[in-house]
Amino acid sequence: MADSKRVVVVAVVLVTAIVLGLILIRILGGSGADPDETAGKRAVTLLNVSYDPTRELYQEFNPAFARYWKAKTGQDVVIEQSHGGAGKQARAVIDGLKADVVTLALAYDIDAIARQGGLLAADWQSRLPENSAPYTSTIVFLVRKDNPKSIRDWDDLVKPGVEVITPNPKTSGGARWNYLAAWAFALKKELGDLKALHHPAQAAQVEQAQARAREFVAELHKHVPVLDSGARGSTNTFAQRGIGDVLLAWENEAFLAVNELGPDKFDIVVPSISILAEPPVAVIDKVVEKKGTREVAEEYLKYLYSPEGQRIVARHYYRPAYPQHADPADLERFPDVERVRIDEVFGGWRKAQETHFNDGGVFDQIYQVSK
Amino acid sequence: MAGTIAFRTGSASSGAAGRPAITEPAPVRWALIGVSLSFLGLFLLIPLAGVFVEAFRKGAGAFFAALRDPAALAAVKLTLLVAAIAVPVNCVFGLAASWAIAKFNFVGKNLLITLIDLPFAVSPVISGLIYILVYGLHGWLGPFLSAHDIEIIFAVPGIVLATLFVTFPFVAREVIPLMQVQGNDDEEAAITLGAGGLQTFFRVTLPNVKWAVLYGVILCNARAMGEFGAVSVVSGHIRGKTSTMPLHVEILYNEYNFVAAFAVASLLALLALATLALKSFVEWRSRRPFAEAPDAAVLEDLSHEH
Amino acid sequence: MRLRIKQPSVLPGFGLTLGFTLLYLSAIVLIPLAALFLKSAGMGWSSFWATVTSPRVVAAYKLSFGAAAIGALINAVFGFVVAWSLVRYSFPGKRIVDAMVDLPFALPTAVSGIALTTLYSRNGWIGQYLEPLGIQAAFSPLGVTIALTFIGLPFVVRTLQPALEDLDPDMEEAAASLGASRWRTLRRVILPTVLPSLLTGFALAFARALGEYGSVVFISGNMPMRTEIAPLLIVAKLEQYDYAGATAIAVVMLLISFAILLAINVIQWVASRHRIGG
Numbered sequence: 001m002a003d004s005k006r007v008v009v010v011a012v013v014l015v016t017a018i019v020l021g022l023i024l025i026r027i028l029g030g031s032g033a034d035p036d037e038t039a040g041k042r043a044v045t046l047l048n049v050s051y052d053p054t055r056e057l058y059q060e061f062n063p064a065f066a067r068y069w070k071a072k073t074g075q076d077v078v079i080e081q082s083h084g085g086a087g088k089q090a091r092a093v094i095d096g097l098k099a100d101v102v103t104l105a106l107a108y109d110i111d112a113i114a115r116q117g118g119l120l121a122a123d124w125q126s127r128l129p130e131n132s133a134p135y136t137s138t139i140v141f142l143v144r145k146d147n148p149k150s151i152r153d154w155d156d157l158v159k160p161g162v163e164v165i166t167p168n169p170k171t172s173g174g175a176r177w178n179y180l181a182a183w184a185f186a187l188k189k190e191l192g193d194l195k196a197l198h199h200p201a202q203a204a205q206v207e208q209a210q211a212r213a214r215e216f217v218a219e220l221h222k223h224v225p226v227l228d229s230g231a232r233g234s235t236n237t238f239a240q241r242g243i244g245d246v247l248l249a250w251e252n253e254a255f256l257a258v259n260e261l262g263p264d265k266f267d268i269v270v271p272s273i274s275i276l277a278e279p280p281v282a283v284i285d286k287v288v289e290k291k292g293t294r295e296v297a298e299e300y301l302k303y304l305y306s307p308e309g310q311r312i313v314a315r316h317y318y319r320p321a322y323p324q325h326a327d328p329a330d331l332e333r334f335p336d337v338e339r340v341r342i343d344e345v346f347g348g349w350r351k352a353q354e355t356h357f358n359d360g361g362v363f364d365q366i367y368q369v370s371k
Numbered sequence: 372m373a374g375t376i377a378f379r380t381g382s383a384s385s386g387a388a389g390r391p392a393i394t395e396p397a398p399v400r401w402a403l404i405g406v407s408l409s410f411l412g413l414f415l416l417i418p419l420a421g422v423f424v425e426a427f428r429k430g431a432g433a434f435f436a437a438l439r440d441p442a443a444l445a446a447v448k449l450t451l452l453v454a455a456i457a458v459p460v461n462c463v464f465g466l467a468a469s470w471a472i473a474k475f476n477f478v479g480k481n482l483l484i485t486l487i488d489l490p491f492a493v494s495p496v497i498s499g500l501i502y503i504l505v506y507g508l509h510g511w512l513g514p515f516l517s518a519h520d521i522e523i524i525f526a527v528p529g530i531v532l533a534t535l536f537v538t539f540p541f542v543a544r545e546v547i548p549l550m551q552v553q554g555n556d557d558e559e560a561a562i563t564l565g566a567g568g569l570q571t572f573f574r575v576t577l578p579n580v581k582w583a584v585l586y587g588v589i590l591c592n593a594r595a596m597g598e599f600g601a602v603s604v605v606s607g608h609i610r611g612k613t614s615t616m617p618l619h620v621e622i623l624y625n626e627y628n629f630v631a632a633f634a635v636a637s638l639l640a641l642l643a644l645a646t647l648a649l650k651s652f653v654e655w656r657s658r659r660p661f662a663e664a665p666d667a668a669v670l671e672d673l674s675h676e677h
Numbered sequence: 678m679r680l681r682i683k684q685p686s687v688l689p690g691f692g693l694t695l696g697f698t699l700l701y702l703s704a705i706v707l708i709p710l711a712a713l714f715l716k717s718a719g720m721g722w723s724s725f726w727a728t729v730t731s732p733r734v735v736a737a738y739k740l741s742f743g744a745a746a747i748g749a750l751i752n753a754v755f756g757f758v759v760a761w762s763l764v765r766y767s768f769p770g771k772r773i774v775d776a777m778v779d780l781p782f783a784l785p786t787a788v789s790g791i792a793l794t795t796l797y798s799r800n801g802w803i804g805q806y807l808e809p810l811g812i813q814a815a816f817s818p819l820g821v822t823i824a825l826t827f828i829g830l831p832f833v834v835r836t837l838q839p840a841l842e843d844l845d846p847d848m849e850e851a852a853a854s855l856g857a858s859r860w861r862t863l864r865r866v867i868l869p870t871v872l873p874s875l876l877t878g879f880a881l882a883f884a885r886a887l888g889e890y891g892s893v894v895f896i897s898g899n900m901p902m903r904t905e906i907a908p909l910l911i912v913a914k915l916e917q918y919d920y921a922g923a924t925a926i927a928v929v930m931l932l933i934s935f936a937i938l939l940a941i942n943v944i945q946w947v948a949s950r951h952r953i954g955g
Contacts, residue, residue, distance in 0.1 A: 494888025
């Protein structure tokens with residue numbers, strides 16, 4: 001009796017130990033050894049945590065950088081990619097996703113990593129040229145072929161019967177650019193010149209214009225039948241499900257949708273005014289220090305500014321910071337459009353986020369009033 | 372007896388054997404069957420067919436090319452690995468819990484059963500969130516784990532933990548009711564005849580409940596392979612590294628790669644169908660009366676050994 | 678000490694198995710859930726209350742509850758018909774149909790979400806026929822209900838099947854010989870007998886639907902105040918780095934889930950006592 005009881009104990013303990021051991025091996029193995037050790041120098045692995053619309057860009061850029069790094073140092077570099085909504089990705093990094101570099105949609109998201117996580121210095125944006133934005137973009141309209149609802153500018157979005165597709169600004173960085181671009185348009189229309197925002201003498205006028213802008217954005221959202229959680233979800237809703245007359249999209253997303261999903265189905269419309277979107281990049285200090293990958297991570301981001309990097313960027317419909325390096329044919333695709341800066345019109349991302357998108361902000365108020 | 376919800380089958384075959392003398396007139400019967408079939412068709416069959424039609428939209432070549440993609444293969448491997456860890460662990464737990472709960476009477480038993488059921492009713496989003504609160508960089512164990520370079524969240528262990536959570540009750544909830552129904556007589560007889568605890572468990576209890584265990588394992592496995600919400604929160608979505616098959620479907624879908632997305636989805640659907648087939652087989656086997664039950668001979672055999 | 682809380686038994690292994698059960702339960706379920714409660718406790722009662730009663734959150738609860746309840750109700754009705762057909766009648770392909778009932782359980786939620794959206798959106802197989810009728814299925818509360826009905830179906834059918842099989846045919850025969858119509862027999866004899874199982878199945882489908890995320894986000898359209906479900910709000914709060922707010926909503930949902938499970942246990946306890954007593 002006593003014997004067999006002991007056997008039961010041993011058996012159960014053994015099974016549990018084996019299983020827990022297996023997990024432990026994965027834990028330790030997962031962090032230590034790289035899967036891609038090569039004969040020569042030890043391969044290095046970088047993790048680039050990015051937002052949705054850069055998938056195709058980094059699919060081409062990563063091998064290019066790996067070739068460059070191999071030629072320069074003889075070391076193999078494997079770059080892993082993680083994509084998702086910008087807010088979600090930033091939160092994952094804060095919670096411990098070991099990103100060597102982040103390439104996100106908004107400075108606000110990287111600020112959050114610095115502020116909430118303390119994973120990089122607060123002055124990260126001044127470390128790389130051009131506000132740490134090796135490429136810029138803007139917001140354009142994607143409409144059905146031949147523009148049946150004749151949508152030319154932001155005003156046309158609130159015409160009766162027009163359905164607008166844009167993601168949810170609460171969960172999507174792209175949607176926040178869309179929203180702010182619409183707001184900027186309304187301000188400009190009221191004030192004539194956005195410089196008035198900074199004239200103390202015109203404070204009363206500005207206040208009135210802000211109220212009108214709010215009405216315009218509220219009206220615009222009444223024309224939105226679906227708020228997907230991310231930019232890619234909206235593109236799918238518009239292109240695959242056939243919902244809506246116009247999609248507010250990143251310029252590169254719009255080009256990509258036209259190419260991937262059918263040049264005969266969609267047209268791109270450029271509004272009179274849009275926003276200067278500067279998707280920033282940064283090295284996550286805490287992670288690279290721990291992993292010892294600072295050198296290669298910094299080089300990776302710098303390579304985005306190199307002639308080759310800029311060429312790839314332009315090929316994927318991002319506007320290069322240094323257009324002189326890009327293929328002129330690629331540059332020709334970018335239409336001229338007045339692009340306003342967040343800092344000038346909205347006083348920076350942090351303020352814009354607090355005023356418009358945080359809980360209880362303008363976006364919430366718009367929806368609570370209208371229902 | 373209150374407690375575990377027996378989410379178990381009882382399907383067809385026995386009904387046919389003991390069909391009640393009274394039934395409805397034929398038109399009513401066929402109307403009801405018709406309603407059942409159209410309801411199931413509308414809600415189950417058409418979505419399933421949709422997955423396969425989309426997967427083969429560009430032909431079989433594109434379908435198989437999508438499945439040979441290294442990232443897809445990595446996702447398949449990870450999914451299998453996670454299931455291979457989660458299922459045995461929860462199986463051992465399920466057996467231990469059933470033994471304690473079904474064979475003994477103790478204070479707080481109903482509360483324990485409700486707690487075991489709890490993960491079933493918890494939103495998958497919450498299941499992921501709680502592990503971030505514990506193991507995340509700013510969670511309870513975060514600083515310790517970070518100092519010792521142990522990765523849990525956004526790595527395989529986190530995915531395993533989230534999967535363990537969502538598949539937690541399945542084996543236990545299948546086995547407990549059956550063990551309760553069967554009572555302690557066989558085991559008590561075996562022990563009285565001098566058999567050891569381990570012997571009793573493996574030669575008397577386990578054969579009695581083995582189909583319930585297998586059934587629980589199948590349910591557990593189906594859920595382990597298909598979980599999306601909870602795993603999505605803790606995975607980090609690193610392509611080819613921490614993406615399970617359901618997550619990979621989402622990634623492909625977001626890359627406008629619909630054929631590939633539905634190809635991987637159809638693979639998951641095939642796994643689901645295989646699971647269902649296996650489950651039907653288990654039900655069919657378990658219904659063969661007393662085929663495997665320990666009888667007097669086994670007990671006698673046990674008593675001889677001692 | 679142990680002997681006092683447990684009735685004596687000749688069987689071995691109580692301490693070991695119960696110990697292991699409690700240890701494992703704590704490690705996987707209880708401690709992580711405790712983290713949730715502690716995190717939300719950190720925000721203070723008043724801001725907790727403000728978070729969980731803000732209009733957007735309340736609207737999401739309403740949708741989650743409403744759609745889950747309607748879905749569970751549809752499942753209770755049609756699930757009963759399906760279970761009845763499977764238990765009582767024989768028809769070609771019955772075994773396959775029986776196996777198919779578990780499909781929503783086995784199919785990953787993301788896959789079912791994408792598949793359902795493809796079908797029910799404006800240009801989908803089913804959606805294109807609903808559109809002319811003025812019915813918008815995808816991206817509306819109806820779409821949420823469809824998804825929640827889909828995932829809840831197996832629970833009703835699977836809890837009803839054993840109960841219907843256990844029905845005593847003599848009772849029905851007795852009712853018939855006393856002159857009761859079939860419909861009356863169904864209402865007065867059969868339904869009351871299987872009611873506990875029906876309620877359990879309903880509650881299970883309801884509990885599962887309440888927390889569902891993967892399949893719903895694709896089909897719901899995520900419109901604030903209109904088609905946002907409660908789990909999506911948790912995710913949205915997290916995207917704003919509002920952990921406390923996210924855990925507050927999570928705690929409310931968790932308490933509701935726990936209450937539903939307790940209710941199921943009470944139903945079953947009452948039912949089993951009823952059976953023994955009467």
